[in-house]
Amino acid sequence: MMNNCEQCVVKNKAICSALDPDELIAINRLSRKVSIKAGQALIWEGDDSLIVANVVEGAFKLTSSLEDGREQIIGLLYPSDFVGRPFGDRNEYTVTALADSKVCVFSRADFDQFVREHPDLEHKLLQRTLTELDRVRRSMLLLGRKTASERVASFLLEMSERLADSSCSVVGGQLRLFALPFGRQQVADILGLTIETVSRQMTQLKKNDVIALPDHRNVQILDADRLQDIADSGVGALH
Amino acid sequence: MMNNCEQCVVKNKAICSALDPDELIAINRLSRKVSIKAGQALIWEGDDSLIVANVVEGAFKLTSSLEDGREQIIGLLYPSDFVGRPFGDRNEYTVTALADSKVCVFSRADFDQFVREHPDLEHKLLQRTLTELDRVRRSMLLLGRKTASERVASFLLEMSERLADSSCSVVGGQLRLFALPFGRQQVADILGLTIETVSRQMTQLKKNDVIALPDHRNVQILDADRLQDIADSGVGALH
DNA sequence: CGACTTGTTGAGCATCGTCAAAGTCAGTGG
DNA sequence: CCACTGACTTTGACGATGCTCAACAAGTCG
Incomplete structure (x- = not known):
């Protein structure tokens, strides 16, 4: 199913906001809008990294688990957040919908290439990743010492x-x-x-x-x- | 003190490896080589983000602390690793030398601008940040559940x-x-x-x-x- | 050889996890 | 409208894990 970036509710907050109208049309061709039911997984820990996505609607949790079922939530994703592992071949954690959700999915190969051709997009992605790294590190203090x-x-x-x-x-x-x-x-x-x-x-x-x-x-x-x-x-x- | 990238021991592993000889000369002008004694801090939690650097020699710890002295090590840095918070105005954690060390320091403003003008460098930085994010998230499972x-x-x-x-x-x-x-x-x-x-x-x-x-x-x-x-x-x- | 730093060991205790039971609430169907 | 169901939350009793405090051992440096 084809997507329409012009009408996208997160176009101003997602990384796509780095793109001009022509570029939006180009990335549009690479994307599919997918609906995920609450409780359904989008990505599994350990799987090859084949897709990445933007969250359009709903919410997701990032989790990592031990064999005996102990689970740690490692991150939360809301509309306009980016999901998945670009430029890497392995997903290190599971992504599960917490509510009925919609995502805008790309094949990782397509996305990686598109990003490399559009430095402004890569810059947005870097900023998001840096901010997320700060947040995650803050939670290490909480988990380790509080x-x-x-x-x-x-x-x-x-x-x-x-x-x-x-x-x-x-x-x-x-x-x-x-x-x-x-x-x-x-x-x-x-x-x-x-x-x-x-x-x-x-x-x-x-x-x-x-x-x-x-x-x-x-x-x-x-x-x-x-x-x-x-x-x-x-x-x-x-x- | 001026640096010489040609002779740098980490030129092939640090993010600088994305640059060609001309670009190396340019970034060279922006850098200073600084020595840090073991135990000395390079960056303080909460300070404005004024500098970033590459680790050339030695080792550093990234820490975050509570008022009463409880401390959590949030990351470790070795030669060729990148230090500091580009594209952000605040350092969220302290960086301290674990051994006598050398770093190649840039003013954050200079560095941010240079990175934006050199997409390959920005790409290297993104890859490092993504890898670090994966590592940090893995340690959340350890700290939260093990x-x-x-x-x-x-x-x-x-x-x-x-x-x-x-x-x-x-x-x-x-x-x-x-x-x-x-x-x-x-x-x-x-x-x-x-x-x-x-x-x-x-x-x-x-x-x-x-x-x-x-x-x-x-x-x-x-x-x-x-x-x-x-x-x-x-x-x-x-x- | 002391003084100092770092690591080990022990005893007691607080915090948090486990297990079990009871309470709350929304939804469903009589 | 009310009783029943099932999921989620609260509460209690108990115990284990890991922390605190303290003493001791082992190096290291003057």
Whole structure:
């Protein structure tokens, strides 16, 4: 199925924004729009890298697993994000849809060649990769050195910031009330904890009036400063 | 001090290998060779990104810390590796020399501009960044989900592979006997453990004849298969 | 030979994971 | 409208893993 970049909802945010109209027509010919159902995998850990894509709609998780089923979420992808491993022959992790999603798929060979011919596109890709590397490295500190309460507090702050970008009712770049786009199990897989530990930390934060939990999915930040203190070094300890 | 790329020991491995002689002369004008003593920092977490560099000699660690002193090693840099944050205004982590080192430094502004004018160089930089992203993501699984013995076993295998690249006496891409380039504290900071736990896991592996420890710095792998099993899922449990 | 740095070992304890049970909620069909 | 179902979450009891603190061993350098 042929794609139409002109009408694409992510044309201004995805790496394609580096291209002019002529180039868009050219890359258009290389792309296919594909729908993925929630829970379905787009790429499997260990497979050859045959495709890359842009996320158009929905959300994906990047995961890596151990043989006995332990799973770590290694990254999250939202509309306009880039998926896959260009310029390499192996996918190092699994990509799974968290919701019904649409992606704009390219064969990796086609894409690699097209990128090499369009330096502005390659530059966008480099910028994204550098930013992602910074983000991933920050989470290494969280996974390697933070306690459970520090992890949960950090996570809530990061979510409130990330969701603020795509919203309006913000206070200082943070949302005070927001809906988590994940269940507890996925939060646990992001933070390297168990579902029970995540749950206990959330109720702990609630008991201390740092947050409120209107229901399982929604979070309201009551004391952002305190939450920040807890995220950084666990000061302002809980009872 | 002016540099001379022609004589540079890493000219074939660093990103500069993308450049032809004319271009080398041009980038040469932008660079300074700087010596760094062991323990000295080249870049501080949180500082503005004013410089980038190539490692010419020695080794560096990338770290991120919490206020109370907990530290996580987020990456390691060896000769020919690239240091710093191009196309961004903030350094997200500290870079410290592990040994007396030499780097080839550029002002970030100069470097950014030069890269944009030389797509082959930008391509090399992208490839490096993508490879580093894969490596960092693999370590997220280790930090988030692996037990202490799995972490130590994974680490020993990775070191034996990495050191095999720069050596000769290899068996199937792995070194059987090698010298760790770090002390126990740094191993702990890489693995997100304490020094005591690392020490205990090493003696445990020794008692089970999986490895031998001629002295504190040297490691000999006696049973690579068993070590691999332990690294992956802790099967072949120890006593 | 001390003083110092680095690594090892041990005892006790806190944190977080495991296992099990009960509670909440949305959806379905009578 | 309500009872039933199944998925998800919370809570509790318990235990293991890994951390803290402390002592000791082994080098290393003056």
